[in-house]
Amino acid sequence: MSGHVGHDGGRFPDQVLDQGLDQVRGEVWxxxxxxxxxxxVAWTSGNISARVPGSDLIVIKPSGVAYDGLTPDSMVVCDIxxxxxxxxxxxxxxxxxxxxxxxxxxxxxxxxxxxxxxxTAWAARGEPIPCLLTAIADEFGGEIPVxxxxxxxxxxxxxxxxxxxxxxxxxxxxxxxxxxxAIGPTARDAVQAAVMCEDAARTxxxxxxxxxxxxxxxxxxxALHERYTRHYGQR
Ligand SMILES: [Zn+2]
Numbered sequence: 001m002s003g004h005v006g007h008d009g010g011r012f013p014d015q016v017l018d019q020g021l022d023q024v025r026g027e028v029w030x031x032x033x034x035x036x037x038x039x040x041v042a043w044t045s046g047n048i049s050a051r052v053p054g055s056d057l058i059v060i061k062p063s064g065v066a067y068d069g070l071t072p073d074s075m076v077v078c079d080i081x082x083x084x085x086x087x088x089x090x091x092x093x094x095x096x097x098x099x100x101x102x103x104x105x106x107x108x109x110x111x112x113x114x115x116x117x118x119x120t121a122w123a124a125r126g127e128p129i130p131c132l133l134t135a136i137a138d139e140f141g142g143e144i145p146v147x148x149x150x151x152x153x154x155x156x157x158x159x160x161x162x163x164x165x166x167x168x169x170x171x172x173x174x175x176x177x178x179x180x181x182a183i184g185p186t187a188r189d190a191v192q193a194a195v196m197c198e199d200a201a202r203t204x205x206x207x208x209x210x211x212x213x214x215x216x217x218x219x220x221x222x223a224l225h226e227r228y229t230r231h232y233g234q235r
Contacts, residue, residue, distance in 0.1 A: 017055060021077060024052050024059045029072040031112075031191050036067050038195045040116040047092040050110045050187035051102055056080040058102055062089035093152055100158025101183060105166065110187025112194040115179035118201035122146075123174040129200050132213045136204075137221040138228035139196045141169030149176040157181070169225065172197040 028050050035041045035048070044067070049060035059075050076091040078084050082099030084091055092098075098111045114120075122129050122144075129144040131137055136144070147164040150156035161181045164173045171193040172182040182193035207213045216224075 017052075020052055020054065021057070021059070022072075024050050025072045025075040025077075028059045028061070028075050028187055029070055031187055032061060032067060032070055034191050034195070035112070035114060038198070040114040040194060040198055041067070042115070046112075046114040047094055047098075048110070048112045048187055048191060049092075049095075049098040049102075051108070052077075053109075057085065058098060060095055060098055061092045062087070063092050065089065094157065096154055097152075097157035097161065097181070100155045101161055101181075104158070104162045105183065107185065108183045108190075109185050110183070110190040112182045112184075112187070112190040113179065114194050114198070116194070116198040116201070118205050119144075119172075119174060119198045120179045121205070122201050123179055124177055126176045128174070129197075129204055130215045131221055132204055132207060132215055133200070134216070134224050135196070136200045137216055137224035138232070139193065140172065140200070141225035141229075142221055143215075144170050144172055144174060144197055144200060147173040147175045147181070149178070 028048055031048050035046050040046060044064050047061040049058050051058055056079060058078050058080065060078060062074050062076050065074060074089055076084055076087040076089055078091050078095055080099055080103055082095045094113055101108055101111055126146050128146050131142050145164050145168060147160040150160045157175060160175060161173055165183060171184055172180055175181055180194055180197050182190045182197060184190035184193055
């Protein structure tokens with residue numbers, strides 16, 4: 001093969017694609033350590049993927065490998081349909097869901113999935129996390145929505161994620177009776193959304209335990225989200 005067909009139909013020299021692949025493998029591997037660091041995963045649950053720029057390839061965690069045993073080279077390269085194209089390990093059992101999201105949301109460059117405890121408790125109840133705090137308005141622009149129950153393996157989870165998040169400000173969805181799927185322009189953004197989703201779930205749970213806090217007014221949520229997405233941080 002002398003090159004790989006990119007999403008714009010152009011061809012990328014193998015050398016450029018290989019460099020890009022190595023970089024994305026390293027990034028996706030390193031981000032998995034953040035899931036452990038923030039306490040979002042138990043045993044081998046949870047996974048992260050990224051789109052390889054300039055190609056129709058994605059890089060994703062291998063299935064059932066302990067977090068301590070992950071290496072950059074163990075990250076699995078799949079095509080946009082979710083089929084493995086290189087590596088010896090099987091990709092995550094959630095690869096079909098990730099691939100569906102990349103096919104239907106071209107603006108998405110990364111996906112993170114966890115069963116983090118507090119957020120998954122909201123998913124178990126099928127209850128959206130209300131926007132009670134400035135940090136939730138900043139990051140999610142409103143409540144964190146609930147997506148449908150879906151079986152693992154095929155397109156069903158991906159369909160639910162895309163249906164819920166398309167046109168929604170929130171980069172995270174609580175898939176009913178399952179857990180969190182978070183998206184972003186990069187894999188790092190998706191992981192940030194997964195971390196902040198768990199933080200919101202825990203804080204609102206604690207607030208609810210001792211009182212009946214009110215959601216922020218819609219105009220304040222809009223103002224906070226606007227400021228955060230346009231002006232916050234180093235630009
Ligand atoms: Zn899961």
